[in-house]
Amino acid sequence: MMHIKCRGGFYPRTDDKVPRSEVPDNKVSWTVPFPEYAPTEYTAPHILAGPAYADPNIGSDGFRPVWNAVDGSINRVSHEGVYEFDNGRPRNPHGRTGIRGRGALGRWGPNHAADPIVTRWKMDAGQKVIHDASKNPILQFVCIKRRDNGQWAIPGGMVDPGEKVSVTLQREFQEEALNFLEMTSEQKSKATEELKELFNGGEEIYSGYVDDPRNTDNAWMETVAYNFHDSKPNALLYKLQLHAGDDAQAVKWQDISHKLDLYASHRNFIETVAKKHGAHW
Ligand code: RP5
Ligand code: MG
Ligand code: MG
Numbered sequence: 001m002m003h004i005k006c007r008g009g010f011y012p013r014t015d016d017k018v019p020r021s022e023v024p025d026n027k028v029s030w031t032v033p034f035p036e037y038a039p040t041e042y043t044a045p046h047i048l049a050g051p052a053y054a055d056p057n058i059g060s061d062g063f064r065p066v067w068n069a070v071d072g073s074i075n076r077v078s079h080e081g082v083y084e085f086d087n088g089r090p091r092n093p094h095g096r097t098g099i100r101g102r103g104a105l106g107r108w109g110p111n112h113a114a115d116p117i118v119t120r121w122k123m124d125a126g127q128k129v130i131h132d133a134s135k136n137p138i139l140q141f142v143c144i145k146r147r148d149n150g151q152w153a154i155p156g157g158m159v160d161p162g163e164k165v166s167v168t169l170q171r172e173f174q175e176e177a178l179n180f181l182e183m184t185s186e187q188k189s190k191a192t193e194e195l196k197e198l199f200n201g202g203e204e205i206y207s208g209y210v211d212d213p214r215n216t217d218n219a220w221m222e223t224v225a226y227n228f229h230d231s232k233p234n235a236l237l238y239k240l241q242l243h244a245g246d247d248a249q250a251v252k253w254q255d256i257s258h259k260l261d262l263y264a265s266h267r268n269f270i271e272t273v274a275k276k277h278g279a280h281w
Contacts, residue, residue, distance in 0.1 A: 001094065001209065001211060001265070001268075002025065002028060002094075002095075003028070003094045003095065003097070003209075003211040003215065004211060005211045005212065005213045005264060005265075006020075006097045006211060006212060006213055006214070006215035006216070006220075007020060007023050007028070007096075007097055007098055008020055008022065008023075008098070011040075011042055011099055011103055011104075011214075012103075012104065012148070012149060012213050012214060013044075013104065013148065013149075014042070014044075018040060018042045018099070019040060019098075020039075020040065020097065020098030020099050021037070021038060021039045021040055021098040021099075022098060023037070023095075023096040023097065023098050027096065028094070028095035028096055029095045029096075030084075030086075030091065030095055030096065034096070037096065039096070039097070039098050039099055039100045039217055040098065040099050040100070041099075041100045041101050042099050042100070042101045042103055042216070043057075043101040043102045043103065044102075044103060044104045046104075047102055047103075047104060047105070047106060051106070053106045053158070053160075053161075054102075054106035054107070055102075055106060055107050055108050058088055058089055058108060059088075065108065067083075067085075067090060067109060068082050068083065072161075073161035073162035074107070074161050075110070075112055075159070076107070076109050076110065077110070078093060078109065078110045078209075078222060079110075079207045079208040079209070079222050079224075080093040080094075080208055080209055080222070081093070083109060083110075086100075086217060086218065089108060089217075089218040090108050090109035090110075090218055090219070091217065091218065092215060092216070092217050092218065092219075092220050093209065093220075094209050094211075094215075094220070096217060097215055097216050097217050098217075099216040099217060100216060100217050100218055101216055101218060101219075102216060102218060102219040103214050103215070103216045103219060104214050105214055105215075105216070105219040105220070105221070107219060108218055108219055109218070109219065109220075110220060110221075110222045111158065111219060111220065111221050111222070112158065112159040112222055112223070112224075113156050113157060113158050113159060113168075113210070113221055113222070113223040113224075114156055114157065114159055114165045114168035114169045114172060114223060114224050114225075114226070115154040115155075115156035115169075115223050115224070115225040115226070115266070115269060116142075116154065116155060116156065116169040116170070116172060116173040116199075116202075116225075116226060116228060117141055117154055117205060117225060117226065117227045117228070117269060117270065117273050118141060118142040118173060118177070118198070118227075118228045118229075118230075118237065119139050119140065119141045119227060119228070119229045119230070119256075119273060119277070120139075120140055120229070120230050120231075120237040120238065120253070121137055121138070121139060121140070121231065121279075122137070122138040122139070122140050122255060123238070130280075131257075131280035134280045134281070136278060136279055136280040136281075137278075137279055137280065138255050138256065138257075138279065138280045139255075139256045139273070139274055139277055139279035139280070140253040140254060140255055140256060141154070141253070141254055141256060141270060141273070142155060142173070142177050142242065142251065142252075142253060142254075143155075143251070143252055143253070143254035143262075144176050144177060144244060144248035144250065144251045145244070145248060145249050145250035145251070146247060146248065146249070146263060147247045147248060147249045148247065149213075149263070150249075151262070151263040152254070152260075152261070152262055152263065153262055153263035153264070153266050154225070154262070154263075154266045154269065154270075155172055155173050155175075155176035155177045155248060155251070156172055156223060156225075157171075157172035157175070157176065157247070165224050166199070166202075169199065169202065169224075169226050169228075170192075170195065170199045173195075173199075174188075174191065174192070174195070175245055175246040176244065176245055176246050176247060176248040176251070177242055177243075177244070177245075177248065177251045178191060178240075178241075178242065178243055178245065179243035179244060179245030179246075180245065181245050181246055182245060194236060195236070197236075198228050198230055198236060198237070199228055201228065201229075202226035202227060202228045203226065203227050203229075203276075204224065204225070204226055205225045205226060205227050205269055205272050205273055205276075206223070206224070206225040206268075206269050206272065207222075207223070207224045207225070208222060208223075209221070209222055210222060210223050210264050210265050211264055211265045212264040212265075213264065221264070225269045227273045227276070229277065256270055256273070256274045256279060256280065256281065257280060257281060258271070258281050
């Protein structure tokens with residue numbers, strides 16, 4: 001995958017003050033010499049302030065990360081294989097981005113996320129809805145609108161230190177698409193119980209690098225995307241009450257087709273899911 005969304009223009013959420021230095025398509029790969037390359041150095045102020053989820057700067061007292069390894073509770077292993085280094089910093093395995101430093105990402109190297117793709121068939125009067133042109137049934141997925149940039153996306157999120165990916169998948173879905181953070185503990189246990197069967201039956205769709213607009217030369221997003229599908233008409237997903245929460249400002253059931261324009265590499269994951277189910281794309 002040639003990254004596009006983490007090249008060109010300005011770094012996200014910098015009020016157009018932090019331009020990415022230009023990287024032409026044929027100079028993305030580190031194996032192609034690019035002596036004039038002078039990427040902008042940028043790590044967001046809120047990351048430099050040192051929140052719990054962020055690494056200290058490389059070279060800081062007491063910071064002895066173990067790269068390419070599970071470092072205590074922090075997973076610094078890339079799904080893409082062993083990463084190399086650029087002046088002592090992990091180097092983006094998909095090439096140049098025009099920015100050095102961590103940007104808005106907390107970790108040097110891979111920043112691990114998980115993406116739950118929750119799907120159901122579009123139904124009308126008890127029948128699957130068939131697309132006129134492709135003659136294939138239409139699949140729908142739970143889609144959120146991100147608060148940070150207004151783009152539609154899978155309700156994914158970061159894997160907390162030591163957290164199992166299976167837990168992250170369900171937790172992020174519950175926070176962003178069901179607004180768990182504002183439920184009573186009773187409501188939460190009831191909903192968790194209802195979702196248990198669905199989330200036990202997931203299928204891995206993708207693991208690896210994400211073309212995320214926050215990526216830099218030294219910090220990048222990786223994810224594990226799972227599909228959780230409910231094929232029974234009138235079953236759980238046809239009754240579920242969606243409520244946007246946490247870093248989502250809206251949530252909806254989105255019909256799947258090639259026309260989708262989604263955040264980062266999410267369109268690719270949705271295409272894989274549609275094809276696996278023989279759905280319209
Ligand atoms: C994307 O960023 C991943 O695919 C995942 O959807 C998301 C995780 O970051 P936050 O939603 O926590 O910002 O690269
Ligand atoms: Mg989240
Ligand atoms: Mg999120």
